[in-house]
Amino acid sequence: MTTPRAFITGVGGQDGSLLAALLLDKGYEVVGVLRREPSAYAEALAPVEGRVTLLEADLLDHAALVASLRETRPTEVYNLAAPSFVPRSWDEPIVTAEFAAVGATSMLEAIREVDPGIRFYQASSSEIFGEPRETPQTEQTAPSPVTPYGVAKAYAHFIAGSYRRKYGMFTCCGILYNHESPLRPVDFLPRKVSHAAAAISLGLEDELVLGDLSARRDWGYAGDYVRAMWLMLQCDQPGDYVVATGVSHSVEELVACAFDAVSLDWREHVRTDSALFRGASELHDLVGDASKARRVLGWEPEVGFRELLTLMVEADLARLQAPAASS
Numbered sequence: 476m477t478t479p480r481a482f483i484t485g486v487g488g489q490d491g492s493l494l495a496a497l498l499l500d501k502g503y504e505v506v507g508v509l510r511r512e513p514s515a516y517a518e519a520l521a522p523v524e525g526r527v528t529l530l531e532a533d534l535l536d537h538a539a540l541v542a543s544l545r546e547t548r549p550t551e552v553y554n555l556a557a558p559s560f561v562p563r564s565w566d567e568p569i570v571t572a573e574f575a576a577v578g579a580t581s582m583l584e585a586i587r588e589v590d591p592g593i594r595f596y597q598a599s600s601s602e603i604f605g606e607p608r609e610t611p612q613t614e615q616t617a618p619s620p621v622t623p624y625g626v627a628k629a630y631a632h633f634i635a636g637s638y639r640r641k642y643g644m645f646t647c648c649g650i651l652y653n654h655e656s657p658l659r660p661v662d663f664l665p666r667k668v669s670h671a672a673a674a675i676s677l678g679l680e681d682e683l684v685l686g687d688l689s690a691r692r693d694w695g696y697a698g699d700y701v702r703a704m705w706l707m708l709q710c711d712q713p714g715d716y717v718v719a720t721g722v723s724h725s726v727e728e729l730v731a732c733a734f735d736a737v738s739l740d741w742r743e744h745v746r747t748d749s750a751l752f753r754g755a756s757e758l759h760d761l762v763g764d765a766s767k768a769r770r771v772l773g774w775e776p777e778v779g780f781r782e783l784l785t786l787m788v789e790a791d792l793a794r795l796q797a798p799a800a801s802s
């Protein structure tokens with residue numbers, strides 16, 4: 476049997492690096508695409524260092540993608556590269572559309588040109604549901620994105636489906652809900668909270684300032700979600716899958732779990748500031764129904780909400796106590 480070979484764009488990000496580690500464990504050869512020098516992604520790539528072939532390429536450089544595929548001959552492509560911080564897509568709507576929407580098309584075209592038999596995973600997102608038509612959302616829920624990020628991801632979602640229908644390509648979209656890990660940047664709320672809980676417990680910071688504590692999200696663990704990506708490409712038939720826990724939690728619950736992990740009462744350390752409240756254009760009750768993933772892929776999340784926050788806080792404590800501490 477030939478060794479399976481995966482080609483991962485965005486391998487320096489949270490999901491890319493966790494997916495690379497998972498696939499290496501499964502005996503894959505892994506090729507990872509970065510758009511900057513590998514040292515820019517040192518922390519995420521440390522666990523797979525020396526075991527992944529790294530290439531520098533931009534998703535919009537179609538010729539470079541074609542050359543990379545010809546050179547590395549993957550059996551599976553995971554397209555994870557995209558700007559991923561939703562609020563920033565309002566500041567960078569053009570770049571977001573270029574990379575998240577056109578970049579996915581560019582990758583699909585490169586595959587079609589080099590080997591249409593390559594299996595393709597597209598990192599779709601719950602943000603395609605925007606202001607959802609129903610709760611919880613399923614693969615049948617009509618997309619109605621409201622942010623530039625969600626609109627661009629919806630384009631990528633549809634084009635991956637179009638290539639499946641028109642060219643018979645094996646394309647799968649994972650409609651992933653928020654998933655976190657210690658690799659999340661501190662711009663993202665769960666990591667902002669885990670970092671602050673750790674720093675306050677060590678006496679390094681005094682308080683945490685947040686927006687709306689009643690806002691709710693369906694948060695899961697990234698390690699569980701990259702496993703779903705792999706499972707999709709092992710199926711007999713391509714398809715789209717919601718990947719979610721099915722349970723939403725408030726920001727207040729998240730904060731309480733993180734501060735519990737360091738035995739502190741969050742009420743003594745957290746202040747809210749209405750300037751940090753997200754507008755109606757970003758506040759929606761997104762909860763996913765992952766019944767199809769459970770039924771067809773046999774997928775189950777293994778790390779629960781409290782466990783996720785505990786592992787994130789513990790990772791932040793370890794970082795802050797390391798000799799050259801950084802966030």
Ligand code: NDP
Nearest residue numbers: 485487488489490510534555556557559598600651653654
């Ligand atoms: P990250 O931001 O951690 O990783 C994305 C990676 O893509 C980064 O390494 C980034 O590099 C890279 N990238 C961005 N633009 C380009 C480009 N033009 N060319 C090449 N590389 C590029 O995100 P996650 O790992 O969390 O998410 C992976 C994917 O899943 C993303 O597409 C995201 O939108 C999607 N997703 C994530 C969810 C989540 O909750 N994590 C939920 C739903 C979908 P650089 O650091 O240099 O910008």
